[in-house]
Amino acid sequence: MKLNVVVLMKQVPDIRTTNNDVLLPDGSINRAILPTIVNPNDMYALEQALLLKDMYPEATVTVLSMGPMQAADVVREGWFRGADKGVLLCDKQFAGSDTLATSYTLAQAIKQLAPVDLVLCGSQSIDGETAHVASQVACHLGWPQFTFANALQVENNQVTVERQIENGVEKAQTSLPVVISVTNQAPVCRPKNAKNVMMHKRTEVLVWSLNDIQADANQCGWTGSPTRVANMKPLAWQAKEAQQIEPTDTGIATLMQWIVR
Amino acid sequence: MNNIVVYLEIDKQARIADVSFELLSKGKELSMQLGCQLEAVAIGSALEGIAEKVMPYGVDLLHIFDEACLVPYTTLTHSKLLVALLKEICPNSVLMGATAVGRDLAPRVAAMLQTGLTAHCSDLRIADYTDNNGKTYKAVLEQIRPAFGDKAMTTIVCPERRPQMATVSAGVMKPVIFDANYKGEVIRHDAFKWLTDADMVVTILSQTTKAATNHLKEANVVVAGGYGVGSKKNFELLKELAVLLHGEVGATRAATDAGWIEEDCMIGQTGLTVRPNLYIACGISGQAQHVSGMQESGIVVSINTDSDAPMNKIADYVIVGKIEDILPKMINCLKQKNA
Structure with a gap:
């Protein structure tokens, strides 16, 4: 089965293990102290694409990312694991995009890669945590969507997913093409392959600008973003004096008298 | 025109989700500040009694789409109908729950309307x-959400475009009856005026749901464990203490990820929000992600080996020590008291 799969992958600051130093006094994020990684859930989407390629060897997997030039590393991470192609969308006019502008830009690039059968992405990013992009890319393409998929199968042009719903899961089906966002309940991504690393270590990543994807500048970047950050405050907990309780039988017995009625 | 709209989340049994009532109350409050009306949209099947359920929350206009094909929820049908309606009524703001349905639907609707969503x-x-240019926009919707792994609170606005759209986490707002005898207008719409075959291309093959296995949201006492609990075995101590206190056991993401306790016990931004009178934090460092789900608790007790844990700063009482030393002492105390 000839299947053209595009995986949306994002480079994000690794905010998972940091302390409060990550925020500067003005509330902006101190990116300088943070390492960058591929958004963790996007790796689960990549694995689903590679599993489809294992099953259908004629399938092609294209990694599509958007960001500054250093985000080309994301495309390489895809190549090292078996992706065939990669494109980075990089243009000053893409800067400051909210999810509406981001999804428009990604959808324009997907149109350039046509015919595409399947678009996969992580269910959400660890920096924005909006989970908007899958739905909005699907909307811009006019395709159906399955968000929060734990598992997916493609057979004879039909896609079946198991996706998360409130307090449970549902099985749903539609025909290609479709956009699917993948959760971290799917299988983890395979490691880098040494042969692929050697092969792609110096491969240039294809970079597309606004003109390359025939995008309308008014729908991209800051200009195309309806939302604005009015302010950002680091979360500082209200300081209040906690009472220390001695970890002794007496200390705890006294505490229990206070807190249990 | 320029009203507040709440999308009601309705299940197969025509029950309305808790978060929808929470949003109606918030929506009513906002509409009174703005001097506009509160509208609600019900998309589902067998919706006979729905007006009686939502009117007491102060709904001025209830829009109903009642067709068998609208249950279970699918993205394409619900987004088509909601967008068609929103284009007609041109609201100020649209609110939805940040649930599986709301998180799937809201971004699609926002993109169809080319507007912002928080x-x-x-x-x-x-x-x-x-x-930044000094231009002032009057009475916009400030949408406040945690950011950067909950290390900050961000205020997002959508100054130019309408509607302003937000999804809101379940449990953070309180449902309040506005007027038990409130009577708004009901408008029934014909779904097939808008739906086409192209909106029916997704088939739901099956749904498996299980009832919540705990009562954490309503619990008066919560004994919660973090990574510092150290083992599944130690979580048994938390359970024993919770039973003696007639409470429930909760956990942080680190503890559920470690497999020590069921995932539906997770308290925090991406899990449950709890408001017990007594919250006993066992081996919880106090990451903002978790704290945002318990910060409205009454008395907070923190048990931690690290005397500098951030949780200790928000606690009323701090015990520095190991879970396996402290909890048995608490359990003994309660057993003696009950004996």
Whole structure:
């Protein structure tokens, strides 16, 4: 089965293990102290694409990312694991995009890669945590969507997913093409392959600008973003004096008298 | 025109989700500040009694789409109908729950309407906004949400375009009856005026749901464990203490990820929000992600080997020590008291 799969992958600051130093006094994020990684859930989407390629060897997997030039590393991470192609969308006019502008830009690039059968992405990013992009890319393409998929199968042009719903899961089906966002309940991504690393270590990543994807500048970047950050405050907990309780039988017995009625 | 709209989340049994009632109450509050009306949209099947259920929350206009094909929820049908309606009524703001359905539907609807959307809000306010060029926008919807792994709170606005759209986490707002005898208008719409075959291309093959296995949301006492609990075995101590206190056991993401306790016990931004009178934090460092789900608790006790744990700063009582030393002492105390 000839299947053209595009995986949306994002480079994000690794905010998972940091302390409060990550925020500067003005509330902006101190990116300088943070390492960058591929958004963790996007790796689960990549694995689903590679599993489809294992099953259908004629399938092609294209990694599509958007960001500054250093985000080309994301495309390489895809190549090292078996992706065939990669494109980075990089243009000053893409800067400051909210999810509406981001999804428009990604959808324009997907149109350039046509015919595409399947678009996969992580269910959400660890920096924005909006989970908007899958739905909005699907909307811009006019395709159906399955968000929060734990598992997916493609057979004879039909896609079946198991996706998360409130307090449970549902099985749903539609025909290609479709956009699917993948959760971290799917299988983890395979490691880098040494042969692929050697092969792609110096491969240039294809970079597309606004003109390359025939995008309308008014729908991209800051200009195309309806939302604005009015302010950002680091979360500082209200300081209040906690009472220390001695970890002794007496200390705890006294505490229990206070807190249990 | 320029009203507040709440999308009601309705299940197969025509039950309305808790978060929808929470949003109606917030929506009513906002609409009174703005001097506009509160509208609700019900898309589902067998919706006979729905008006009686929502009117007491102060709904001025209830829009109903009642067709068998609208249950279970699918993205394409619900987004088509909601967008068609929203284009007709041109609201000021649209609110949805940050649930599986709301998180799937809201971004699609926002993109169809080419407007902004803020995810997972924990508060909504009306205020003026002045941009960097000094231009002031009157009475916009301030959408407040955690950011950067919950290390900050961000206020997002959508100054130019309408509607302003937000999804709101379940449990953070309180459902309040506005007027038990409130009577708004009901408008029944014909779904097939808008739906086409192209909206029916997704088939739901099956749904498996299980009832919540705990009562954490309503619990008066919560004994919660973090990574510092150290083992599944130690979680048994938390359970024993919770039973003696007639409470429930909760956990942080680190503890559920470690497999020590079921995932539906997770308290925090991406899990449950709890408001017990007594919250006993066992081996919980106090990451903002977790704290946002328990900060409205009454008395907070923190048990931790690290005397500098951030949780100790928000606690009323701090015990520095190991879970396996402290909890048995608490359990003994209660057993003696009950004996």
